[in-house]
Amino acid sequence: MQALFIAGCWVSLIALGCVAPFVMALAYIWVDLFRPHDVAPALGQLLPFSLTTAVLTVGAYLVLDRRDPPRLGLLTALLVVWAAWITLTTSWALFPTSAWWKWDWAFKTIVFTSLLPFVFRSRIQMEAALLVILLCIASNVLPFGFKSMIGGGGYGRAFGLIDVNGGWGGEGSTLGTYAFACLPLVAYLQRHSVLAPGRGLLRWVYLAAPGIAAIGAFGTFARAALIACFVWAALTWWQSRRKLMVAVMMVAAATAVVPLMGDAWLARISTSLEPRKDQSANTRLMVWAWTIDLANSHPAGAGFNSYLGNRITARDEYGLEIVQEGRAFHSIYFEVLGEHGWIGLAIFFSVFAVFFLDMRRIRRQVRDRPDLEWLGDLARALSHGVLIFMAGAAFVGIAFYPLQYYLFALAVSASAALRRAAAAPARTPAEARIAPVLPGGWRQRAAYMRPLR
Amino acid sequence: MIDNLVILATCGGSLAIAIRAVLMERREAARRAAAAPPRTRR
Numbered sequence: 001m002q003a004l005f006i007a008g009c010w011v012s013l014i015a016l017g018c019v020a021p022f023v024m025a026l027a028y029i030w031v032d033l034f035r036p037h038d039v040a041p042a043l044g045q046l047l048p049f050s051l052t053t054a055v056l057t058v059g060a061y062l063v064l065d066r067r068d069p070p071r072l073g074l075l076t077a078l079l080v081v082w083a084a085w086i087t088l089t090t091s092w093a094l095f096p097t098s099a100w101w102k103w104d105w106a107f108k109t110i111v112f113t114s115l116l117p118f119v120f121r122s123r124i125q126m127e128a129a130l131l132v133i134l135l136c137i138a139s140n141v142l143p144f145g146f147k148s149m150i151g152g153g154g155y156g157r158a159f160g161l162i163d164v165n166g167g168w169g170g171e172g173s174t175l176g177t178y179a180f181a182c183l184p185l186v187a188y189l190q191r192h193s194v195l196a197p198g199r200g201l202l203r204w205v206y207l208a209a210p211g212i213a214a215i216g217a218f219g220t221f222a223r224a225a226l227i228a229c230f231v232w233a234a235l236t237w238w239q240s241r242r243k244l245m246v247a248v249m250m251v252a253a254a255t256a257v258v259p260l261m262g263d264a265w266l267a268r269i270s271t272s273l274e275p276r277k278d279q280s281a282n283t284r285l286m287v288w289a290w291t292i293d294l295a296n297s298h299p300a301g302a303g304f305n306s307y308l309g310n311r312i313t314a315r316d317e318y319g320l321e322i323v324q325e326g327r328a329f330h331s332i333y334f335e336v337l338g339e340h341g342w343i344g345l346a347i348f349f350s351v352f353a354v355f356f357l358d359m360r361r362i363r364r365q366v367r368d369r370p371d372l373e374w375l376g377d378l379a380r381a382l383s384h385g386v387l388i389f390m391a392g393a394a395f396v397g398i399a400f401y402p403l404q405y406y407l408f409a410l411a412v413s414a415s416a417a418l419r420r421a422a423a424a425p426a427r428t429p430a431e432a433r434i435a436p437v438l439p440g441g442w443r444q445r446a447a448y449m450r451p452l453r
Numbered sequence: 454m455i456d457n458l459v460i461l462a463t464c465g466g467s468l469a470i471a472i473r474a475v476l477m478e479r480r481e482a483a484r485r486a487a488a489a490p491p492r493t494r495r
Contacts, residue, residue, distance in 0.1 A: 002457060009464040013471055020475045030467050039460070124481065128474035132467045139463040146455050161456055195473050 003040035010036060010049065014056060021060035025119040026132050028053045028112070032402050033136035039161045054112060061119055070117045070416030075358055075408060078351045083110040085347055086304070089340045093303020102304035106400035113405035117412040121420075123374065126413050127195050133406055134182055134189070141179045141216035148219025159219065176217035176225025177392030178403055180232045181385045183210055187236075188381035192374040214253075218261055221268050223281075228392030235384045284395075286312045287327045291338040301341035332390075332399035348399070352390065355411055359383040362418050372421055378414055382407050 010027065017024030031037075031053045037044030070076075086106060093099030120126050140160035147159040160175065190198040190206035198206045217225035233250055240246040258266070290310050294302055302309070308326045316322055329335040336348045362379035366372040389404050 006464060009468050012468055016471055016475060023471045026471050124474050124477050128470050131470045135463045135466045139459055142459045143455055195470055
Protein backbone atom coordinates (compact mmCIF):
# COMPACT_ATOMS: atom_id res chain seq x y z
CA MET A 1 0.00 0.00 0.00
CA GLN A 2 2.84 2.34 0.99
CA ALA A 3 4.76 1.50 -2.19
CA LEU A 4 1.60 1.98 -4.24
CA PHE A 5 1.05 5.46 -2.78
CA ILE A 6 4.68 6.46 -3.42
CA ALA A 7 4.50 5.15 -6.99
CA GLY A 8 1.24 7.06 -7.46
CA CYS A 9 2.93 10.29 -6.33
CA TRP A 10 5.78 9.77 -8.79
CA VAL A 11 3.42 8.98 -11.68
CA SER A 12 1.31 12.06 -10.83
CA LEU A 13 4.38 14.32 -10.79
CA ILE A 14 5.56 12.92 -14.12
CA ALA A 15 2.08 13.35 -15.65
CA LEU A 16 1.96 16.92 -14.40
CA GLY A 17 5.46 17.43 -15.79
CA CYS A 18 4.17 16.68 -19.27
CA VAL A 19 2.00 19.81 -18.93
CA ALA A 20 4.50 21.99 -17.04
CA PRO A 21 8.13 20.88 -17.55
CA PHE A 22 9.39 22.44 -14.30
CA VAL A 23 7.33 19.83 -12.41
CA MET A 24 9.52 17.18 -14.06
CA ALA A 25 12.50 18.82 -12.34
CA LEU A 26 10.52 18.87 -9.08
CA ALA A 27 10.02 15.12 -9.57
CA TYR A 28 13.79 14.71 -9.99
CA ILE A 29 14.48 16.60 -6.75
CA TRP A 30 11.83 14.48 -5.02
CA VAL A 31 13.39 11.23 -6.29
CA ASP A 32 16.89 12.42 -5.36
CA LEU A 33 16.06 13.53 -1.80
CA PHE A 34 13.05 11.42 -0.81
CA ARG A 35 14.60 8.34 -2.47
CA PRO A 36 11.42 6.30 -3.16
CA HIS A 37 13.57 3.35 -4.27
CA ASP A 38 15.16 3.22 -0.78
CA VAL A 39 11.95 3.92 1.17
CA ALA A 40 10.12 1.15 -0.72
CA PRO A 41 12.87 -1.15 -2.09
CA ALA A 42 10.30 -3.15 -4.08
CA LEU A 43 9.81 -0.07 -6.28
CA GLY A 44 13.53 0.20 -6.99
CA GLN A 45 13.47 -3.25 -8.57
CA LEU A 46 10.68 -2.23 -10.92
CA LEU A 47 12.18 0.94 -12.36
CA PRO A 48 15.41 2.98 -12.23
CA PHE A 49 13.65 6.06 -10.79
CA SER A 50 16.57 8.50 -10.87
CA LEU A 51 17.63 7.71 -14.43
CA THR A 52 14.06 7.74 -15.78
CA THR A 53 13.19 11.03 -14.09
CA ALA A 54 16.47 12.67 -15.17
CA VAL A 55 15.94 11.66 -18.82
CA LEU A 56 12.32 12.86 -18.72
CA THR A 57 13.37 16.18 -17.14
CA VAL A 58 16.01 16.92 -19.77
CA GLY A 59 13.64 15.75 -22.53
CA ALA A 60 10.74 17.88 -21.28
CA TYR A 61 12.99 20.94 -21.09
CA LEU A 62 14.41 20.46 -24.57
CA VAL A 63 11.05 19.73 -26.21
CA LEU A 64 8.62 21.93 -24.28
CA ASP A 65 10.37 24.65 -22.34
CA ARG A 66 13.54 25.91 -24.02
CA ARG A 67 13.10 29.65 -23.58
CA ASP A 68 14.68 32.52 -21.70
CA PRO A 69 17.69 30.57 -20.39
CA PRO A 70 19.72 32.16 -17.57
CA ARG A 71 23.04 33.78 -18.38
CA LEU A 72 25.80 31.44 -17.27
CA GLY A 73 27.60 33.19 -14.46
CA LEU A 74 30.78 32.45 -12.57
CA LEU A 75 29.03 30.11 -10.13
CA THR A 76 27.77 27.83 -12.91
CA ALA A 77 31.18 27.98 -14.62
CA LEU A 78 32.91 26.98 -11.38
CA LEU A 79 30.49 24.09 -10.89
CA VAL A 80 31.35 22.85 -14.38
CA VAL A 81 35.08 23.21 -13.59
CA TRP A 82 34.46 21.33 -10.34
CA ALA A 83 32.72 18.49 -12.23
CA ALA A 84 35.62 18.38 -14.72
CA TRP A 85 38.25 18.37 -11.95
CA ILE A 86 36.66 15.45 -10.04
CA THR A 87 36.60 13.54 -13.32
CA LEU A 88 40.33 14.19 -13.82
CA THR A 89 41.24 13.16 -10.27
CA THR A 90 39.22 9.97 -10.71
CA SER A 91 41.33 9.11 -13.76
CA TRP A 92 44.46 8.88 -11.54
CA ALA A 93 42.69 7.61 -8.41
CA LEU A 94 44.53 5.33 -5.97
CA PHE A 95 41.49 3.04 -5.79
CA PRO A 96 39.98 3.23 -9.31
CA THR A 97 37.04 0.83 -8.90
CA SER A 98 35.77 2.49 -5.76
CA ALA A 99 36.56 5.97 -7.14
CA TRP A 100 34.58 5.49 -10.36
CA TRP A 101 31.62 4.20 -8.33
CA LYS A 102 31.53 7.41 -6.29
CA TRP A 103 32.29 9.57 -9.34
CA ASP A 104 29.19 8.15 -11.03
CA TRP A 105 26.74 9.70 -8.54
CA ALA A 106 28.83 12.72 -7.54
CA PHE A 107 29.29 13.84 -11.16
CA LYS A 108 25.57 13.41 -11.88
CA THR A 109 24.67 15.45 -8.80
CA ILE A 110 26.86 18.40 -9.82
CA VAL A 111 26.01 18.38 -13.52
CA PHE A 112 22.29 17.93 -13.05
CA THR A 113 21.95 20.63 -10.43
CA SER A 114 23.89 22.99 -12.74
CA LEU A 115 21.08 22.49 -15.26
CA LEU A 116 18.24 23.25 -12.82
CA PRO A 117 18.38 27.07 -13.23
CA PHE A 118 17.33 26.53 -16.84
CA VAL A 119 14.08 25.02 -15.58
CA PHE A 120 13.36 27.10 -12.44
CA ARG A 121 12.98 30.66 -13.67
CA SER A 122 10.02 32.34 -12.00
CA ARG A 123 9.43 33.06 -8.32
CA ILE A 124 6.70 30.41 -8.16
CA GLN A 125 8.95 27.77 -9.74
CA MET A 126 11.85 28.55 -7.39
CA GLU A 127 9.54 28.46 -4.41
CA ALA A 128 8.05 25.15 -5.51
CA ALA A 129 11.58 23.71 -5.71
CA LEU A 130 12.37 25.06 -2.25
CA LEU A 131 9.19 23.58 -0.78
CA VAL A 132 9.80 20.15 -2.34
CA ILE A 133 13.39 20.17 -0.98
CA LEU A 134 12.13 21.04 2.50
CA LEU A 135 9.33 18.45 2.41
CA CYS A 136 11.78 15.74 1.35
CA ILE A 137 14.14 16.62 4.20
CA ALA A 138 11.18 16.73 6.58
CA SER A 139 10.30 13.19 5.49
CA ASN A 140 13.31 11.95 7.48
CA VAL A 141 13.55 14.63 10.16
CA LEU A 142 9.92 14.16 11.26
CA PRO A 143 10.17 10.40 12.02
CA PHE A 144 13.43 11.04 13.90
CA GLY A 145 11.73 13.80 15.90
CA PHE A 146 8.58 11.84 16.75
CA LYS A 147 10.38 8.60 17.58
CA SER A 148 12.95 10.42 19.70
CA MET A 149 10.14 12.09 21.63
CA ILE A 150 8.33 8.79 22.21
CA GLY A 151 11.19 6.41 22.93
CA GLY A 152 14.34 8.54 23.24
CA GLY A 153 16.99 8.97 20.59
CA GLY A 154 20.30 7.23 20.13
CA TYR A 155 23.41 7.25 17.99
CA GLY A 156 23.23 5.15 14.83
CA ARG A 157 19.55 4.29 15.24
CA ALA A 158 17.51 3.98 12.05
CA PHE A 159 14.58 6.24 12.95
CA GLY A 160 14.17 7.76 9.49
CA LEU A 161 12.45 6.32 6.44
CA ILE A 162 15.80 5.09 5.12
CA ASP A 163 18.34 2.68 6.66
CA VAL A 164 21.40 4.04 8.45
CA ASN A 165 23.61 3.56 5.39
CA GLY A 166 20.93 4.29 2.82
CA GLY A 167 21.90 7.84 1.91
CA TRP A 168 21.55 11.16 3.71
CA GLY A 169 18.25 10.41 5.46
CA GLY A 170 19.48 7.58 7.65
CA GLU A 171 22.81 8.98 8.81
CA GLY A 172 22.52 11.08 11.97
CA SER A 173 25.18 13.75 11.37
CA THR A 174 23.93 14.43 7.86
CA LEU A 175 20.31 14.55 8.99
CA GLY A 176 21.13 16.92 11.86
CA THR A 177 23.10 19.23 9.58
CA TYR A 178 20.38 19.24 6.92
CA ALA A 179 17.65 19.86 9.53
CA PHE A 180 19.29 23.07 10.78
CA ALA A 181 20.47 24.20 7.33
CA CYS A 182 16.83 24.21 6.21
CA LEU A 183 15.55 26.46 8.99
CA PRO A 184 16.50 29.81 7.37
CA LEU A 185 14.64 28.63 4.25
CA VAL A 186 11.58 27.78 6.36
CA ALA A 187 11.73 31.27 7.89
CA TYR A 188 11.91 32.78 4.40
CA LEU A 189 8.83 30.82 3.29
CA GLN A 190 6.94 31.80 6.41
CA ARG A 191 7.42 35.44 5.46
CA HIS A 192 7.23 35.43 1.67
CA SER A 193 5.64 32.23 0.39
CA VAL A 194 2.93 32.64 -2.23
CA LEU A 195 2.46 28.88 -2.67
CA ALA A 196 2.22 28.00 1.02
CA PRO A 197 1.60 31.31 2.81
CA GLY A 198 2.12 31.35 6.57
CA ARG A 199 -1.53 31.73 7.48
CA GLY A 200 -3.98 29.48 9.34
CA LEU A 201 -2.68 25.98 10.00
CA LEU A 202 0.49 26.55 7.97
CA ARG A 203 1.49 29.37 10.31
CA TRP A 204 1.71 26.83 13.13
CA VAL A 205 3.63 24.42 10.93
CA TYR A 206 6.22 27.11 10.21
CA LEU A 207 6.42 28.08 13.89
CA ALA A 208 6.86 24.45 14.95
CA ALA A 209 9.62 23.78 12.39
CA PRO A 210 12.61 24.86 14.56
CA GLY A 211 11.39 22.73 17.49
CA ILE A 212 10.83 19.66 15.32
CA ALA A 213 14.19 20.15 13.59
CA ALA A 214 15.98 20.47 16.94
CA ILE A 215 14.34 17.37 18.44
CA GLY A 216 14.91 15.35 15.25
CA ALA A 217 18.52 16.48 14.94
CA PHE A 218 19.42 16.03 18.61
CA GLY A 219 17.65 12.66 18.61
CA THR A 220 20.42 11.42 16.34
CA PHE A 221 23.00 12.11 19.11
CA ALA A 222 25.23 13.55 16.37
CA ARG A 223 27.76 16.17 17.43
CA ALA A 224 27.59 17.79 13.99
CA ALA A 225 23.95 18.67 14.73
CA LEU A 226 25.01 20.67 17.78
CA ILE A 227 27.55 22.67 15.75
CA ALA A 228 24.90 23.36 13.09
CA CYS A 229 22.47 24.38 15.85
CA PHE A 230 24.95 26.88 17.30
CA VAL A 231 25.51 28.52 13.92
CA TRP A 232 21.76 28.64 13.22
CA ALA A 233 21.09 30.18 16.66
CA ALA A 234 23.86 32.75 16.19
CA LEU A 235 22.57 33.77 12.75
CA THR A 236 18.97 33.95 13.95
CA TRP A 237 19.99 36.09 16.90
CA TRP A 238 22.14 38.35 14.71
CA GLN A 239 19.28 38.90 12.25
CA SER A 240 16.60 39.48 14.88
CA ARG A 241 15.37 42.96 15.71
CA ARG A 242 14.66 42.13 19.37
CA LYS A 243 18.01 40.67 20.30
CA LEU A 244 17.43 40.52 24.05
CA MET A 245 14.08 38.75 23.74
CA VAL A 246 15.42 36.25 21.19
CA ALA A 247 18.46 35.55 23.39
CA VAL A 248 16.21 34.92 26.42
CA MET A 249 13.96 32.63 24.35
CA MET A 250 16.94 30.65 23.07
CA VAL A 251 18.40 30.19 26.52
CA ALA A 252 14.96 29.12 27.82
CA ALA A 253 14.55 26.63 24.93
CA ALA A 254 18.04 25.20 25.54
CA THR A 255 17.32 24.88 29.26
CA ALA A 256 14.10 23.01 28.48
CA VAL A 257 15.51 20.72 25.76
CA VAL A 258 18.85 19.64 27.31
CA PRO A 259 17.37 17.79 30.34
CA LEU A 260 14.88 16.07 28.02
CA MET A 261 17.71 14.59 25.95
CA GLY A 262 19.02 12.55 28.88
CA ASP A 263 22.45 11.64 30.29
CA ALA A 264 23.50 9.52 27.30
CA TRP A 265 23.12 12.51 24.99
CA LEU A 266 25.00 14.80 27.37
CA ALA A 267 27.81 12.28 27.72
CA ARG A 268 28.20 12.00 23.95
CA ILE A 269 27.97 15.73 23.30
CA SER A 270 30.48 16.55 26.06
CA THR A 271 33.13 14.60 24.10
CA SER A 272 33.06 17.48 21.58
CA LEU A 273 34.90 19.58 24.16
CA GLU A 274 37.64 17.00 24.73
CA PRO A 275 38.07 15.12 21.46
CA ARG A 276 41.30 13.41 22.54
CA LYS A 277 39.43 11.53 25.26
CA ASP A 278 36.81 10.12 22.88
CA GLN A 279 38.10 7.35 20.64
CA SER A 280 35.86 8.23 17.67
CA ALA A 281 36.75 11.93 17.83
CA ASN A 282 40.45 11.16 18.38
CA THR A 283 40.55 8.84 15.37
CA ARG A 284 38.93 11.59 13.34
CA LEU A 285 41.72 14.02 14.25
CA MET A 286 44.32 11.40 13.29
CA VAL A 287 42.59 10.78 9.94
CA TRP A 288 42.64 14.54 9.26
CA ALA A 289 46.39 14.69 10.00
CA TRP A 290 46.90 11.72 7.65
CA THR A 291 44.80 13.51 4.99
CA ILE A 292 47.06 16.57 5.04
CA ASP A 293 50.08 14.32 4.51
CA LEU A 294 48.24 12.56 1.66
CA ALA A 295 47.39 15.90 0.02
CA ASN A 296 51.01 17.04 0.33
CA SER A 297 52.19 13.89 -1.42
CA HIS A 298 49.33 14.05 -3.99
CA PRO A 299 48.63 17.79 -4.49
CA ALA A 300 46.45 17.06 -7.54
CA GLY A 301 44.33 14.61 -5.57
CA ALA A 302 44.33 10.90 -4.86
CA GLY A 303 40.83 10.27 -6.24
CA PHE A 304 37.52 9.41 -4.66
CA ASN A 305 37.52 7.18 -1.57
CA SER A 306 41.26 7.60 -1.07
CA TYR A 307 40.61 7.21 2.66
CA LEU A 308 40.66 3.47 1.98
CA GLY A 309 44.46 3.76 2.09
CA ASN A 310 44.73 5.03 5.65
CA ARG A 311 45.96 3.01 8.61
CA ILE A 312 45.49 4.64 11.97
CA THR A 313 47.12 3.37 15.15
CA ALA A 314 45.57 4.62 18.39
CA ARG A 315 45.33 3.55 22.02
CA ASP A 316 42.04 2.93 23.82
CA GLU A 317 41.22 4.01 27.41
CA TYR A 318 43.02 0.89 28.75
CA GLY A 319 46.19 1.69 26.83
CA LEU A 320 45.72 -1.12 24.32
CA GLU A 321 46.87 -0.46 20.77
CA ILE A 322 44.09 -0.37 18.18
CA VAL A 323 44.82 -0.41 14.47
CA GLN A 324 42.09 0.90 12.20
CA GLU A 325 42.13 0.89 8.40
CA GLY A 326 40.04 2.75 5.87
CA ARG A 327 38.52 5.28 8.27
CA ALA A 328 36.35 7.85 6.46
CA PHE A 329 37.24 11.55 6.36
CA HIS A 330 34.20 12.74 8.38
CA SER A 331 34.50 16.29 7.05
CA ILE A 332 33.69 17.79 3.67
CA TYR A 333 36.90 19.84 3.72
CA PHE A 334 39.18 16.89 4.43
CA GLU A 335 37.11 14.72 2.08
CA VAL A 336 37.76 17.16 -0.76
CA LEU A 337 41.40 17.67 0.26
CA GLY A 338 42.12 13.94 0.43
CA GLU A 339 40.23 13.07 -2.74
CA HIS A 340 40.89 16.06 -4.99
CA GLY A 341 44.01 17.61 -3.52
CA TRP A 342 44.86 21.23 -2.80
CA ILE A 343 43.67 22.24 -6.28
CA GLY A 344 40.31 20.59 -5.67
CA LEU A 345 39.99 22.28 -2.28
CA ALA A 346 40.71 25.66 -3.90
CA ILE A 347 37.96 25.08 -6.52
CA PHE A 348 35.59 23.87 -3.79
CA PHE A 349 36.16 26.98 -1.67
CA SER A 350 35.87 29.19 -4.77
CA VAL A 351 32.38 27.78 -5.42
CA PHE A 352 31.30 28.72 -1.89
CA ALA A 353 33.01 32.14 -2.09
CA VAL A 354 31.35 33.02 -5.40
CA PHE A 355 28.01 31.82 -4.05
CA PHE A 356 28.27 34.11 -1.00
CA LEU A 357 29.40 37.07 -3.15
CA ASP A 358 26.48 36.51 -5.54
CA MET A 359 24.00 36.43 -2.66
CA ARG A 360 25.52 39.60 -1.18
CA ARG A 361 25.24 41.30 -4.55
CA ILE A 362 21.56 40.37 -4.81
CA ARG A 363 20.84 41.72 -1.32
CA ARG A 364 22.57 45.01 -2.13
CA GLN A 365 20.88 45.46 -5.47
CA VAL A 366 17.35 44.93 -4.20
CA ARG A 367 17.82 47.25 -1.20
CA ASP A 368 15.91 50.06 -2.93
CA ARG A 369 13.36 47.79 -4.57
CA PRO A 370 10.47 46.98 -2.19
CA ASP A 371 8.88 44.85 -4.93
CA LEU A 372 11.98 42.60 -4.88
CA GLU A 373 12.25 42.31 -1.10
CA TRP A 374 11.47 38.61 -1.42
CA LEU A 375 14.56 38.13 -3.62
CA GLY A 376 16.84 39.80 -1.06
CA ASP A 377 15.40 37.64 1.71
CA LEU A 378 15.75 34.53 -0.44
CA ALA A 379 19.43 35.38 -1.01
CA ARG A 380 19.92 35.83 2.74
CA ALA A 381 18.13 32.55 3.53
CA LEU A 382 20.25 30.67 0.98
CA SER A 383 23.46 32.21 2.41
CA HIS A 384 22.51 31.27 5.94
CA GLY A 385 21.45 27.76 4.89
CA VAL A 386 24.81 27.16 3.20
CA LEU A 387 26.71 28.68 6.14
CA ILE A 388 24.97 26.30 8.57
CA PHE A 389 25.64 23.44 6.18
CA MET A 390 29.36 24.37 6.06
CA ALA A 391 29.57 24.35 9.84
CA GLY A 392 27.80 21.01 10.37
CA ALA A 393 29.46 19.36 7.38
CA ALA A 394 32.88 20.14 8.84
CA PHE A 395 32.28 16.92 10.79
CA VAL A 396 30.64 14.70 8.19
CA GLY A 397 31.79 13.75 4.69
CA ILE A 398 28.91 14.92 2.52
CA ALA A 399 30.73 17.10 -0.02
CA PHE A 400 28.88 15.45 -2.90
CA TYR A 401 25.46 15.01 -1.32
CA PRO A 402 22.82 17.02 -3.13
CA LEU A 403 21.49 19.69 -0.72
CA GLN A 404 24.17 22.37 -1.14
CA TYR A 405 24.16 21.90 -4.91
CA TYR A 406 20.40 22.48 -4.97
CA LEU A 407 20.94 25.67 -2.99
CA PHE A 408 23.62 26.72 -5.51
CA ALA A 409 21.14 26.05 -8.33
CA LEU A 410 18.52 28.22 -6.61
CA ALA A 411 21.17 30.93 -6.17
CA VAL A 412 21.79 30.93 -9.93
CA SER A 413 18.01 31.07 -10.51
CA ALA A 414 17.77 34.00 -8.06
CA SER A 415 20.55 35.89 -9.89
CA ALA A 416 18.76 35.32 -13.19
CA ALA A 417 15.44 36.44 -11.67
CA LEU A 418 17.09 39.65 -10.46
CA ARG A 419 18.54 40.30 -13.90
CA ARG A 420 15.11 39.85 -15.51
CA ALA A 421 13.38 42.01 -12.90
CA ALA A 422 16.05 44.68 -13.13
CA ALA A 423 15.82 44.79 -16.90
CA ALA A 424 12.04 45.19 -16.81
CA PRO A 425 11.69 48.79 -15.50
CA ALA A 426 14.14 50.19 -18.02
CA ARG A 427 12.25 48.66 -20.89
CA THR A 428 8.73 49.56 -19.76
CA PRO A 429 7.63 52.97 -21.05
CA ALA A 430 5.17 53.32 -18.17
CA GLU A 431 8.08 53.43 -15.71
CA ALA A 432 9.50 56.46 -17.49
CA ARG A 433 6.32 58.34 -16.65
CA ILE A 434 6.50 57.29 -13.01
CA ALA A 435 10.12 58.40 -12.55
CA PRO A 436 9.56 62.16 -12.23
CA VAL A 437 7.14 61.70 -9.32
CA LEU A 438 9.46 59.43 -7.36
CA PRO A 439 10.67 60.92 -4.06
CA GLY A 440 14.24 62.13 -3.74
CA GLY A 441 16.55 64.09 -6.00
CA TRP A 442 17.54 63.42 -9.59
CA ARG A 443 20.38 61.15 -8.54
CA GLN A 444 18.00 58.87 -6.64
CA ARG A 445 15.53 58.85 -9.54
CA ALA A 446 18.33 58.09 -11.99
CA ALA A 447 19.55 55.27 -9.76
CA TYR A 448 16.02 53.85 -9.71
CA MET A 449 15.75 53.98 -13.48
CA ARG A 450 19.20 52.55 -14.19
CA PRO A 451 19.09 48.86 -15.05
CA LEU A 452 20.71 46.85 -12.25
CA ARG A 453 23.72 44.77 -13.12
CA MET B 454 2.29 4.19 11.66
CA ILE B 455 4.47 7.31 12.09
CA ASP B 456 6.36 6.50 8.88
CA ASN B 457 3.15 6.09 6.90
CA LEU B 458 1.72 9.37 8.18
CA VAL B 459 4.96 11.18 7.36
CA ILE B 460 5.02 9.69 3.85
CA LEU B 461 1.39 10.70 3.37
CA ALA B 462 2.09 14.27 4.53
CA THR B 463 5.37 14.89 2.72
CA CYS B 464 4.68 13.10 -0.57
CA GLY B 465 1.12 14.43 -0.63
CA GLY B 466 2.49 17.86 0.21
CA SER B 467 5.00 17.73 -2.65
CA LEU B 468 2.24 16.78 -5.08
CA ALA B 469 -0.05 19.51 -3.75
CA ILE B 470 2.75 22.07 -4.12
CA ALA B 471 3.38 20.98 -7.70
CA ILE B 472 -0.33 21.27 -8.60
CA ARG B 473 -0.67 24.66 -6.92
CA ALA B 474 2.50 25.91 -8.62
CA VAL B 475 1.19 24.89 -12.06
CA LEU B 476 -2.16 26.58 -11.42
CA MET B 477 -0.53 29.78 -10.14
CA GLU B 478 1.90 29.87 -13.06
CA ARG B 479 -1.02 29.60 -15.49
CA ARG B 480 -2.96 32.31 -13.68
CA GLU B 481 0.11 34.53 -13.71
CA ALA B 482 0.68 33.92 -17.42
CA ALA B 483 -2.96 34.76 -18.17
CA ARG B 484 -2.72 37.95 -16.09
CA ARG B 485 0.46 39.01 -17.90
CA ALA B 486 -1.12 38.32 -21.27
CA ALA B 487 -4.16 40.41 -20.35
CA ALA B 488 -2.00 43.27 -19.05
CA ALA B 489 0.31 43.38 -22.07
CA PRO B 490 -0.52 46.10 -24.61
CA PRO B 491 -2.08 44.75 -27.83
CA ARG B 492 0.45 44.09 -30.57
CA THR B 493 -0.05 46.29 -33.61
CA ARG B 494 1.18 45.73 -37.15
CA ARG B 495 2.88 48.51 -39.04
